[in-house]
Each structure stands twice: as C-alpha cells, then as structure tokens.
Amino acid sequence: MPPRATPSATAAQALILVLGVLTSGVAAAGEGDARPEVSVSGQDDLEFRYWRDDRTLPDFPEEDHLFDYWELVNRINMKVDRGPLQLGVQLDTVAMLGAYYYLNDVRVNEFDLHADGVTFPLPLAYANFDKLWLGYQGDTAQLLVGDGYIAFGRGLALSLVKNTNIDIDSSLRGAHAKVTLGSWDLTAVSGVTNAQQVWQDNPNKQQIRPDHWHMVSGLRVDRYGLGPLNLGAHSVVYSFADRADLDAQPWEGYARGVDAAITGASVEAFGVLGLDLFAEGDLFLYPGGEVLGVEDNAPGYAVYGSAAAYPGRVALLVEGKHYKDVERVNAVVSRDLYEVAVGPTLEYERVITEDSGAAVNSNDISGVRIRADVAAKPGVLTPSLTLGLFRDRELGGLHFNRAPETIIHPVAGVDWIADSVHVLANAGFRVDQRDALPGGVDLGADRMAHVDLSLGFPIGSAHGEIGGDLRYFMWGENLNQQTDFTLLTANAAVHLGHGVSIVGYTDWTDDPLIDSVGNINENLYAAGELQLQPADGMTFKLFYGAYRAGIRCAGGQCRMLPGFDGARLSATINF
Amino acid sequence: MRRWLALVLVFLFALAAPGANPHAGEGQTAPEFTLRDIDNKPVSLKDMAGKVTLISFWATWCAPCQVEMPHLQKLYDTYKDKGFVLLMISADDARSVSRVKPLIKSKGYSFPVLLDTDTKVVSQYNPNKTLPYSELIGPDLKVLWQHQGYTAGDEVETERRVKLAVEALAAAKTVAPPAAPPAAP
Numbered sequence: 051m052p053p054r055a056t057p058s059a060t061a062a063q064a065l066i067l068v069l070g071v072l073t074s075g076v077a078a079a080g081e082g083d084a085r086p087e088v089s090v091s092g093q094d095d096l097e098f099r100y101w102r103d104d105r106t107l108p109d110f111p112e113e114d115h116l117f118d119y120w121e122l123v124n125r126i127n128m129k130v131d132r133g134p135l136q137l138g139v140q141l142d143t144v145a146m147l148g149a150y151y152y153l154n155d156v157r158v159n160e161f162d163l164h165a166d167g168v169t170f171p172l173p174l175a176y177a178n179f180d181k182l183w184l185g186y187q188g189d190t191a192q193l194l195v196g197d198g199y200i201a202f203g204r205g206l207a208l209s210l211v212k213n214t215n216i217d218i219d220s221s222l223r224g225a226h227a228k229v230t231l232g233s234w235d236l237t238a239v240s241g242v243t244n245a246q247q248v249w250q251d252n253p254n255k256q257q258i259r260p261d262h263w264h265m266v267s268g269l270r271v272d273r274y275g276l277g278p279l280n281l282g283a284h285s286v287v288y289s290f291a292d293r294a295d296l297d298a299q300p301w302e303g304y305a306r307g308v309d310a311a312i313t314g315a316s317v318e319a320f321g322v323l324g325l326d327l328f329a330e331g332d333l334f335l336y337p338g339g340e341v342l343g344v345e346d347n348a349p350g351y352a353v354y355g356s357a358a359a360y361p362g363r364v365a366l367l368v369e370g371k372h373y374k375d376v377e378r379v380n381a382v383v384s385r386d387l388y389e390v391a392v393g394p395t396l397e398y399e400r401v402i403t404e405d406s407g408a409a410v411n412s413n414d415i416s417g418v419r420i421r422a423d424v425a426a427k428p429g430v431l432t433p434s435l436t437l438g439l440f441r442d443r444e445l446g447g448l449h450f451n452r453a454p455e456t457i458i459h460p461v462a463g464v465d466w467i468a469d470s471v472h473v474l475a476n477a478g479f480r481v482d483q484r485d486a487l488p489g490g491v492d493l494g495a496d497r498m499a500h501v502d503l504s505l506g507f508p509i510g511s512a513h514g515e516i517g518g519d520l521r522y523f524m525w526g527e528n529l530n531q532q533t534d535f536t537l538l539t540a541n542a543a544v545h546l547g548h549g550v551s552i553v554g555y556t557d558w559t560d561d562p563l564i565d566s567v568g569n570i571n572e573n574l575y576a577a578g579e580l581q582l583q584p585a586d587g588m589t590f591k592l593f594y595g596a597y598r599a600g601i602r603c604a605g606g607q608c609r610m611l612p613g614f615d616g617a618r619l620s621a622t623i624n625f
Numbered sequence: 626m627r628r629w630l631a632l633v634l635v636f637l638f639a640l641a642a643p644g645a646n647p648h649a650g651e652g653q654t655a656p657e658f659t660l661r662d663i664d665n666k667p668v669s670l671k672d673m674a675g676k677v678t679l680i681s682f683w684a685t686w687c688a689p690c691q692v693e694m695p696h697l698q699k700l701y702d703t704y705k706d707k708g709f710v711l712l713m714i715s716a717d718d719a720r721s722v723s724r725v726k727p728l729i730k731s732k733g734y735s736f737p738v739l740l741d742t743d744t745k746v747v748s749q750y751n752p753n754k755t756l757p758y759s760e761l762i763g764p765d766l767k768v769l770w771q772h773q774g775y776t777a778g779d780e781v782e783t784e785r786r787v788k789l790a791v792e793a794l795a796a797a798k799t800v801a802p803p804a805a806p807p808a809a810p
Contacts, residue, residue, distance in 0.1 A: 429695050
C-alpha cells in the first residue's frame with residue numbers, strides 16, 4: 051500500500067513548530083515593554099531540511115520517494131536582563147515530517163528518533179530546554195547557576211566551550227563562581243556535563259541520545275599583574291557516569307569515586323625582553339583508570355608553551371607541546387561527540403584527513419609550530435610562513451599506521467586586503483614519515499599537497515567571491531592500503547547588495563573513505579544557495595543540492611560529518 | 626509534497642509577523658562583561674558609558690573577519706577622538722588564543738582587542754557564534770544596532786551608523802546643561 055500521512059500526526063508535529071514560532075514572537079513583544087530596566091532579547095535559529103533518499107521497498111512506486119523526509123530544527127536562545135541579573139534559556143526542538151509510511155495499514159516509522167533512555171510523547175519529535183541559567187554580574191563577583199561554559203588555562207585540564215563550527219554545544223550544568231579580590235581571581239565550578247541533544251546542523255536521524263551526567267568540579271586561582279607576570283593554578287576532578295545506567299541522576303556523580311584528577315599551573319609574561327610568553331603544565335591522575343582504558347592507572351602529563359616576538363615588521367610565534375596520556379580524560383565523553391579537556395593541537399586543522407585526525411587526538415605526541423608573519427605593507431599585504439613538526443608515538447586506536455611517525459608540515463600563506471579586493475591564500479605540503487619496522491621494513495610516508503584560497507573582487511556594483519581548497523593525498527604503506535585521492539571544495543558567490551547573495555558550491559573527491567555519493571555523479575557534488583538579509587539581525591538561506599561527508603576539525607576537536615542531499619531553508623533572527 | 630510546501634509558507638508567514646523585527650535588539654541593555662585585553666589590562670563595558678561603542682566579535686580562523694578588520698581600523702582611526710570606542714573581542718577559545726596578539730601585531734592594527742577564551746561573552750551576545758558579529762552600543766549602554774557577517778560594502782553601513790551615533794553624542798553634549806558646582810563645605 052502506498053505511503054500516506056495522518057492528519058493527527060502531522061498536526062501534532064506542526065504544533066511544535068508553531069509553539070517555537072510563538073515563543074519567539076512573545077519575546078520580541080517584550081522589546082516594547084514600558085519598563086526599560088528589563089531587557090528581553092534572543093536569537094532564533096531555524097532549519098527546515100529536506101533529506102532525499104533514493105532507497106525504496108518492494109511494491110512501492112519509486113516516484114513516491116518513500117524514505118524522503120523533512121526535518122525541522124529550531125533553537126531559541128532567550129535571555130532577560132535586569133541590572134546585574136540575567137535569566138537565560140535555550141529551547142531546542144526537532145520534528146521529522148513524513149518520516150514514516152504505511153505497510154498493510156500499519157504505520158511504520160522509518161527510524162527511531164529516540165535512543166533508549168529518551169522519552170517524548172511524539173515518536174518523531176523532541177523538545178528540550180537544553181540550557182537554563184541564572185546569572186549575577188557584580189563588580190567583584192560573578193555567579194551563575196545552571197548552564198555555563200568554562201575553560202582553565204589553555205584548556206588542557208578543562209575546556210567546556212561552544213564549538214559551533216562542528217556543531218558542539220556542551221555546557222557545564224551546575225554552579226559557577228568567580229570572585230575578584232584586587233589582582234586575584236578565584237574561579238570555582240561544579241556540576242555535570244550537559245551535551246546538546248538536538249543537533250543543529252547535522253541529521254537528528256542519528257538519534258536523540260540521553261544525557262550522561264559526568265561530574266566535573268574545578269578550582270582555579272589567578273594572580274594578575276605580578277610585575278609583568280600572571281600566575282595561575284588549577285585542579286579539576288572528573289567522575290564519569292556509567293553509560294549503561296540510563297536511570298542515573300545528575301547528583302550521583304558526587305557519590306561516585308573520582309575517575310580523573312588533573313592539577314596544573316600556568317605562567318604568562320608580557321613584554322619580557324620583547325617577548326610574550328606562556329607556559330602551562332598539567333599532571334593527569336586516573337584513579338578510575340579502567341573506565342578510561344588506562345592500564346595500571348598510569349598517570350599522564352601535558353606541557354604547553356608559547357613565545358611571541360615582534361621584531362620590526364615581523365610577528366613570530368613559536369608554540370610547543372608534549373602530551374602523554376591526556377586524551378584519556380575524553381575517552382568516555384567522546385562517544386557523545388564532545389570533549390571536556392583539549393589543549394592546543396598546533397595543527398593546520400583545515401586540512402586534517404581521516405588519517406591525520408589521529409594525531410590531533412594522540413595520547414603520545416610532541417610537537418612544535420613556528421609561524422612568522424611579515425607586515426610587508428601594514429594592514430594590506432602580509433605574507434607568512436609556518437612550519438609544524440610533530441612526533442606521534444601512539445599506535446592503534448584511530449591510527450592507520452603501525453609504526454611511530456614524524457610529521458613535517460610547512461605552509462606558506464599570503465593575505466592581501468585592499469579596499470574592495472582581497473586574496474587570502476595558503477599552500478602546504480605535509481609528510482607523515484613512518485619509522486621503519488624492525489628488519490628495515492620501510493612503511494613509507496603519507497603525503498599531502500594542499501592549497502586554499504579566498505578571493506574577493508568587485509563586479510560592477512556587485513561583489514564576487516571565490517573560495518575553496520584542493521588537496522592531493524598520497525598514502526604510505528598501511529594495513530588497509532588506500533587509494534591516493536584528490537579532494538576539491540569550491541564556492542563562488544555574488545553579493546548583489548541590499549542583503550542579497552547567490553552562492554554556488556561544488557565538491558569533488560575520489561577519496562574511498564568518504565561515506566557519501568555525489569548528486570551529479572559518484573564523485574561530484576553541486577549545490578546552490580540564495581541568501582537574504584532583509585533587515586539587520588535577520589538572515590534567510592535557501593540551499594538546494596548536495597555536499598560530501600567527511601572529517602572536519604575545529605578547536606582541537608574532530609567530527610565525522612555526514613553528507614547532505616536535498617534542500618534546506620534556514621533562518622536566523624535576532625530579537 | 627504540497628502539504629509540506631504549505632507548511633513552509635505558513636511558517637514563513639508566522640515568522641514574519643511577530644518575530645521579524647527590522648530593528649532587532651535596539652534599546653536593549655547590552656550585557657555587562659569584563660575581559661582582559663591582549664596587553665593584560667581588564668576592560669569592562671560599563672566603563673564605556675558616555676561613549677559610542679562598537680563591539681565586534683571575530684576569530685583568528687574567521688576569513689571574513691580578516692577582510693573586515695582593515696575597515697574597522699579606518700573607522701577607529703576616524704572616530705576614536707570623537708567619543709567612539711571599538712572593542713574587538715576575539716572568540717578564539719583557550720586552544721587558539723596564543724595566535725591572537727601575533728595576528729594583530731602582524732597587521733599593524735591599533736584598536737583594542739579583548740580575549741573571551743571561555744566563550745562566555747560571545748555566547749551571551751550571539752549564541753550561534755556566527756562571525757563576524759557586531760553590536761553598536763550607545764552612551765547609555767543600550768544596543769543601537771546589530772549586524773551579522775561581513776560582505777564587501779557592509780563597512781559603508783557600519784560607518785553610517787557609527788557616524789550618526791557619534792554626531793548624536795556630540796549634539797547631546799552641546800545641549801547638556803553645565804554640571805552644577807560642588808556644594809560649599
């Protein structure tokens with residue numbers, strides 16, 4: 051029997067949509083309130099995604115597009131300010147429309163939206179007040195109860211911050227306090243991790259997962275302005291929830307034992323002998339090591355340092371790191387696609403591949419990155435040279451290689467920004483040279499040449515932009531020998547003025563590890579987008595076409611993102 | 626298919642009615658913050674009372690931000706002596722914050738740059754973190770204007786807004802009555 055929808059189900063799912071819209075309307079109405087000391091503001095992010103799926107079932111006409119469905123995702127952030135007090139809420143909503151069919155008069159949902167441990171009255175919808183907080187901002191004290199973001203030092207011991215580039219919005223739900231006493235800052239946090247359950251940019255078909263309440267408590271003391279120095283020290287403890295216990299309550303983390311304890315210190319110096327310096331060291335103890343896959347509860351450690359100098363027209367930055375068994379602390383939470391403690395990677399993250407992503411999250415790596423920028427014409431022309439050197443000793447896990455690697459990655463770049471023309475370009479060559487195995491077995495090297503470009507130029511009264519990157523990857527020897535591949539991503543945009551832009555996108559790749567198929571042919575993806583900004587604080591985008599799947603890294607974290615084939619309407623409205 | 630199309634149209638209509646405000650954010654109090662600048666000095670928004678302040682969120686990894694920056698530098702140079710303050714707030718998190726000052730130095734920029742390493746402030750002003758993102762704040766610390774993203778030519782509207790606000794500030798100072806002398810002891 052061909053598929054059909056029932057009015058009741060459609061109405062119920064549409065109700066969620068209307069509720070979301072009304073909420074934003076109520077908030078907007080608050081602007082005209084006669085009490086100026088109260089301020090209501092917010093942001094609404096909405097996406098309608100039409101997912102095309104060519105699969106079908108026997109006896110169903112192919113033209114019915116049985117598995118096609120619409121996905122509505124809405125995120126409302128709203129806050130109310132009154133003097134030093136602030137109340138904030140984030141409501142996330144998702145509804146799948148048309149994601150079912152009837153087989154012999156029995157409704158069949160195409161997938162289970164809710165994973166075990168997640169309940170909601172409607173089978174193909176979900177709504178959640180994902181973030182909620184009450185804050186106080188005084189002259190010497192900041193207090194927050196509810197969901198907040200926090201990082202200590204350079205993030206090695208604790209870094210729960212937004213990373214919207216790869217759709218990560220994990221907060222710490224609990225209490226945050228920061229007290230300033232003269233040149234001293236004392237920061238204390240305690241709570242449980244609160245990962246977003248509704249993906250804003252990615253398909254929620256992958257299921258709404260239950261929250262696993264991992265307990266995090268931390269304390270940091272900062273002493274500013276000790277001559278040219280800032281000093282800091284911190285400790286953080288983690289107690290990870292049993293993922294199999296779906297009935298666990300948030301507060302149970304305080305009764306469990308500590309699984310990981312990190313303590314560290316940092317020193318920062320400004321203008322000492324013309325240098326800006328930073329150094330941080332952290333010791334990672336794993337009393338609950340078995341939870342994190344640590345043999346014999348062996349401790350880990352991390353050291354990071356940076357030095358910047360500005361001789362003449364040159365800005366020189368040298369960064370170094372040595373991380374040993376520090377990624378273990380992310381072992382449990384990374385299954386929910388976020389991390390709680392991530393130090394600087396020193397990588398050129400834009401060109402990370404499925405292979406080199408292992409080095410980003412290595413448990414035994416040292417590295418240095420040297421970058422020099424030259425103000426050839428200050429503010430206009432800035433060429434740069436970067437050299438990354440790494441020694442990755444970890445094997446197994448995400449690593450494709452079976453011998454340690456030495457990584458050499460030079461990148462040359464140039465920024466040229468004139469009044470109406472800009473060129474931002476980088477080109478590099480990365481070599482992941484593997485050690486020879488005993489007996490002199492040569493495992494070769496993975497090599498990648500890459501170029502990326504952003505070009506802007508006037509076209510009459512309009513403005514054009516061309517951007518993209520090209521990578522050519524050559525594999526060394528590994529257990530699952532892959533095929534060399536090329537990867538091209540390009541876009542061209544015309545900005546017509548008055549907030550109207552037209553953008554074309556294309557991807558081409560023959561990477562055998564990419565888990566998606568192009569809409570033009572197997573390797574080629576194409577898409578177009580109309581962008582409208584009818585007023586300030588209001589953006590609409592209408593996208594049609596496809597883009598490829600693949601790994602994407604930002605902010606020290608990497609995610610395998612799925613491809614897309616269909617249509618998408620997105621709106622961002624500030625109110 | 627028609628059903629879904631109708632739903633989309635209904636949604637767009639609903640969105641355009643109550644939620645679509647062509648003057649988004651105007652008149653609201655800007656959230657207070659205190660951040661350190663790249664030279665380690667604390668800067669609070671409340672200290673900007675009585676001035677016209679443009680807050681611009683950016684990051685070292687944001688290409689449109691780099692393209693917009695020279696225009697903001699020109700804006701800063703033009704109006705900084707007329708009661709205008711530009712606060713460039715880096716949304717680089719703890720992991721990439723070491724790159725902020727070298728980037729600023731390499732371009733020769735002189736505007737103030739603040740560090741929001743735990744993303745608290747950017748999360749308050751612009752929860753989806755789309756960059757660049759700007760808010761123009763008046764002398765009473767209320768939002769005058771918001772702008773998201775940057776495409777060539779946007780700097781014209783930004784300057785127009787700043788100029789209007791600076792001129793209004795100057796006019797207010799001109800007509801304001803002189804301060805009363807302190808009372809005799």
